[in-house]
Amino acid sequence: MKKQRSESHSHTYTKSKNSMVKISIVSFLAIGIATSLSLVLSSSPPKSYYHSLYKSNSISDNASISHDLYMLTRRPHVAGTEANAQAAAYVLSTLASYSINSHIVSYDVSLTYPISRSLVLTQPEQASEQLPVVFDLRQEIYDGDPYADAAREVLPSFHAYAKSGTVRGAVVYANYGRVEDFKRLKEMGVNVTESIVLARYGKIYRGDIVNNAFEAGAIGAIVYTDKKDYGGGGDEGWFPEAKWMPPSGVQVGSVYDGAGDPSTPGWPSIQGCERLSDDEVEKQGNVPLIPSLPVSAADGETIMRSVGGQVADAGWQGSKDGPTYRLGPGPGILNLTYTKQFRIFVVVGNHRDPWTFGAVDPNSGTAALLEVARRLMKLEKRGWKPRRTIVLCNWDAEEYGLIGSTEWVEDNRQLLASRAVAYLNVDCAVSGPGFHASATPQLDRLLLKTTRQVDDPENSSQSIYESWVAAPSNSPTIERLGGGGSDYAAFVQHIGIASADISFGSVWGPYVSKTYCWYVIKHKLT
Helix, strand or coil: CCCCCCCCCCCCCCCCCCCCCCEEEEEECCCCCCCHHHHHHCCCCCHHHHHHHHHCCCCCCCHHHHHHHHHHCCCCCCCCCHHHHHHHHHHHHHHHHCCCEEEEEECCCCCCEEEEEEEEEECCHHHCCCCCEECCCCCCCCCCCCCHHHHCCCCCCCEECCCCEEEEEEEEECCCCCHHHHHHHHHCCCCCCCCEEEEECCCCCHHHHHHHHHHCCCCEEEEECCHHHHCHHHCCCCCCCCCCCCCCCCCCEECCCCCCCCCCCCCCCCCCCCCCCHHHHHHCCCCCCCCEEEECHHHHHHHHCCECCCECCHHHCCCCCCCCCECCCCECEEEEEEEEECCCEEEEEEECCCCCCCCCCCHHHHHHHHHHHHHHHHHHHCCCCCCCEEEEEEECCCCCCCHHHHHHHHHCHHHHHHHEEEEEECCCCECCCCEEEEECHHHHHHHHHHHCCCEECCEEEEEHHHHHHCCCCCCCCEEECCCCCCCHHHHHHHHCCCEEEEEECCCCCCCCCHHHHHHHHHHHHC
16 A cells, blocks of 8 residues: 555564555445335344344355455566456456456556666775675565565565655665654754665655655655564564564555545546646655665665764664664765656667668668667766656567567557557668658657757758758658558557657668668768
8 A cells, every 4th residue: 555654563574465556446236225115015134134144154154265365465466567457357257256247447547666776885985995785675585485486576675656866875864754853863963965864664654754854955765674663673583484574574665645646636547638747746746856765674784884973862773683873974875776667658669680781771770779879878877867768679570570579569568558658660760861751640740840850961951841841742741650561560550559650761662772772871971
């Protein structure tokens, strides 16, 4: 579930999974309503009869509950995943088997998943003989655990709706991350500005911990499960021998401080509805503005051992066998990187396989794709972030029948259908002068707008659009995608994703010499 405003100190470690619900199952149980006439003719049995009957084993026994629980918990099933869709189908079929009229209602909501995350602990230069600690951020899988194989499907530990970013700062310990904890740090002269806060779960909602750290001036937050609160104090043992969370256990959850899809506040998240951008969602104030990451008790203690400065108050200390908790800042320095998967993405693709050398078809497009990748990464190193995830694909076996791209689309059909907004195909990128475009109608306006913003490589004094207009047709012509001409086919024909195919050069007629074309291209590039 999303959150708890207060958390007890007696949490236990179990295999049950909490999950957000993307697919709602609505059930309607038809109950006969007695008319006034029937009430007169026959009296109903006393309520105690139905009450006793409901509890009796003559209707059902608890074996059915055991079976349902087993079926629902065989695999991890986070909201929005295929496994959770299968769990929904199981609930639906089970209700239908009871003759309860049920159906599934789906909503296209914004859920975040981790693409990558890393956490590295370093020491200042004077202690450079100590190697950096690179945390693996994984929960331990125990020998003999019957769920071991399924546990490998568990998503990496993360905070749902955490902000993406890379930050580096000295560690400051902030107890439970409450407002009064940061007030106490200020009273003790501890500067939180530009630091990465280390706080522990246990008193307030995790999202409030991250927000309080931001308000205090921190640039990132690490939240860990202290053995004092979640591990039985370190004295009673832990899973699998006892009930307490093991040292490698991590409490995951959301840091979203709202209810409902954050991109559609106040209206339903149906397909095609208006949505707030990521920036607009942040301005609503319900998602944190600094990166955060949950870590285990073991990782939290490792970080704590790198912290110097004043010794923390007695109420801020951890378990008996843990290190002495100090406030910092530093000397330990954390490098935190977290990248979330945005709710939608754009796919850009080109195939790699030719029949001979492939100077034009397809490797002029491959070279263009690699150049796009190179420039995007250089921009990212300078602080730029795309508003949508960009997926770059390089296909094989296109010439044999669009095989690479089609297999990938078939393998990722559900993900693409729910999250891919467009596919941009580049096959024969350059075979000569003149811009040509083919697209589904949804991208016509985008092509016209974009070509006005890009200089014509043959004449930098005008845009591609102006050169396009000056072509013999006197107007930009956008052809329609059809047939199986290139790798856009599976995207358009299998799952209906808006697509475009662009190139420079004459539309292919008779096959020409690829060797000659390569000479021309190489000559122009050099």
